[in-house]
Amino acid sequence: MSMETATETLDVKGRNCPMPVIETKGAFDDLTAGDVLEVVSTDSGSMSDINGWAEATEGAELVDQEETTEDGTAVYKHYVRKAE
Amino acid sequence: MSADTPASSGGELSPDDVDDLRAQVEALETEVADLRSEVEAGSADEMVIVATKGTLDMAYPPLILASTAAAFGYDVTIFHTFWGLEVLHEENSKNLGLSAVGNPNMPLPNAVAALPGMDRLTARMMRNRIADNDVASVEELIETALASGVELQACQMTIDLLGYDEDDFYDGVTTGVGAASAFQEMADADVQLLV
Numbered sequence: 001m002s003m004e005t006a007t008e009t010l011d012v013k014g015r016n017c018p019m020p021v022i023e024t025k026g027a028f029d030d031l032t033a034g035d036v037l038e039v040v041s042t043d044s045g046s047m048s049d050i051n052g053w054a055e056a057t058e059g060a061e062l063v064d065q066e067e068t069t070e071d072g073t074a075v076y077k078h079y080v081r082k083a084e
Numbered sequence: 085m086s087a088d089t090p091a092s093s094g095g096e097l098s099p100d101d102v103d104d105l106r107a108q109v110e111a112l113e114t115e116v117a118d119l120r121s122e123v124e125a126g127s128a129d130e131m132v133i134v135a136t137k138g139t140l141d142m143a144y145p146p147l148i149l150a151s152t153a154a155a156f157g158y159d160v161t162i163f164h165t166f167w168g169l170e171v172l173h174e175e176n177s178k179n180l181g182l183s184a185v186g187n188p189n190m191p192l193p194n195a196v197a198a199l200p201g202m203d204r205l206t207a208r209m210m211r212n213r214i215a216d217n218d219v220a221s222v223e224e225l226i227e228t229a230l231a232s233g234v235e236l237q238a239c240q241m242t243i244d245l246l247g248y249d250e251d252d253f254y255d256g257v258t259t260g261v262g263a264a265s266a267f268q269e270m271a272d273a274d275v276q277l278l279v
Contacts, residue, residue: 016218017148018148021152021155022151022152022155022228022232024155025155053155057157
């Protein structure tokens with residue numbers, strides 16, 4: 001999964017638990033079927049939290065998660081697809 | 085199968101028996117379908133938290149769990165009672181205290197922690213640490229909870245007991261509720277917590 005396939009991006013950098021999941025849910029609700037939401041977070045707990053949220057949420061499919069570094073800061077990216 | 089099932093010769097069923105069985109199967113199918121639609125139409129998953137604490141540290145767990153559960157599609161109610169009301173109090177919620185005494189994890193001996201002003205100092209240190217770690221403020225979490233559809237209730241008996249006014253609370257807070265309504269919601273809920 002790459003940046004190109006995401007149709008929407010949610011930037012929650014600098015926000016800590018529970019905000020990444022809550023904002024992901026809000027942005028997910030606004031997607032149309034087939035869209036892929038990219039969530040960019042600096043919260044390491046978001047790897048487990050967004051995974052758990054997607055598992056429990058009907059129509060949400062966690063396509064990919066990756067950990068990168070931007071300007072020396074760990075950044076966690078999540079790609080959530082809304083089911084057709 | 086009832087004892088009066090006719091034992092037809094050779095173990096074969098008469099046309100009447102078959103009709104009876106068919107009618108029974110149809111009745112059961114209807115019953116199962118009714119039960120299924122009842123279950124599916126049943127309300128969303130529910131969580132009820134009873135929040136009784138009003139210190140800075142204890143304000144967080146109910147609000148964080150409630151907002152998270154709402155993101156999981158739960159209908160969530162937090163019933164605030166006794167010092168839990170402080171969290172819903174628009175003014176007091178911005179200055180919640182934190183006791184330096186009696187907490188063995190505080191890096192202060194109790195004799196020092198008991199000095200005047202120490203509670204205020206430790207609360208301020210905690211508040212700074214919360215801000216430095218990008219953790220939301222209590223006010224922000226209350227607004228997030230309300231925006232997520234969490235029902236924030238303030239127990240009427242303790243509002244009266246502690247001398248609060250209904251206008252002291254955040255807009256969107258439900259007042260005029262008591263133990264019976266809290267219990268009724270708990271009885272129907274999937275998750276019930278006392279904090």
